[in-house]
Amino acid sequence: MDLTSATKSQLEMSRNYHDMGSVNKLREAAQSGDEGALEEAAKQFEAIFVQMMLKSMRKAQDALADKDSPFSTEQVKFYREMHDKQLATDLSANGSIGLAEVIMQQMSPGNGVIPASAVRSDGNLSVLNRHNVAAIQNAQDRVMGTNNENVAKGSAFKEAGFASPQEFVKALYPHAVEAAKELNMDPKAMIAQAAVETGWGKSLIHKKDGENSHNLFGIKADKRWDGEKATIDTLEFVNNVPEKQQASFRSYGSFTHSMEDYVDFIKTNPRYEQAIQKSESPADYFNALQEAGYATDPKYAEKVMSVFNGNILGELIP
Incomplete structure (x- = not known):
């Protein structure tokens, strides 16, 4: 008109x-x-x-x-x-x-x-989410230095270990199937959490000598850990505000070892007992993990579930 x-x-x-x-x-x-x-x-x-x-x-x-x-x-x-x-x-x-x-x-x-795009499982926000992830990564690079700068300083750094989400899922899903049985959880949920922690394998921690730490779940090297570790700058949320900190993360010989240690970490830590009891429901499990302090990001569970319910895993995992 x-x-x-x-x-x-x-x-x-x-x-x-x-x-x-x-x-x-x-x-x-x-x-x-x-x-x-x-x-x-x-x-x-x-x-x-x-x-x-x-x-x-x-x-x-x-x-x-x-x-x-x-x-x-x-x-x-x-x-x-x-x-x-x-x-x-x-x-x-x-x-x-x-x-x-x-x-x-x-x-x-x-x-x-x-329109079909308005009723998709991710609310047609896939492109917007990708832009947000890229913007966040760029902001982190400006704050904490690029990989090249970290290598020049002889520090640990983050680098891609997979070329695409498809490659990431194809390589890790068979191992997730076995590891998830120990927690009585959907292996797809384990892949979703690893995807959030590593940006679909595009942001894997590497030690200062360039060796991949294979750390899929952001588990830190606390006093109970006597294995290899990689110390790197990271962003933590303090009172819901991101803050730059330096932390040491566990380093593994393989992705299989990383998944096995994740299972052991969850099962042997009393603070995650409630999460284990809810492991059959991914949403309840990740909410319980967040409440128990697994991550400082106030939207951690929400982010993992958005990946779990998103199109990428829906297309790659039956």
């Missing part, structure tokens, strides 16, 4: 984050059933979503920033927040992400169409 010049101008102005009067005009037009207003409302919703992502990224950046930097002042943060909000609005108006289009398809009166 074509819009009048006046209405179209009002809707275009509603894209400006600072123009609150035009946003009110958009609300009034949407209530009248204007399809153009529905489109703009969808773009506004997308803008809010993008704004939330930018805010989360800024929060993580601030946690790692130099407090004495002139770019860390409250004034800079104030204007940066205004910029981010307008940027989110502009990105949604240009259709850069595509969320508004999906909303339009589902909300348009009489459409009756639910």
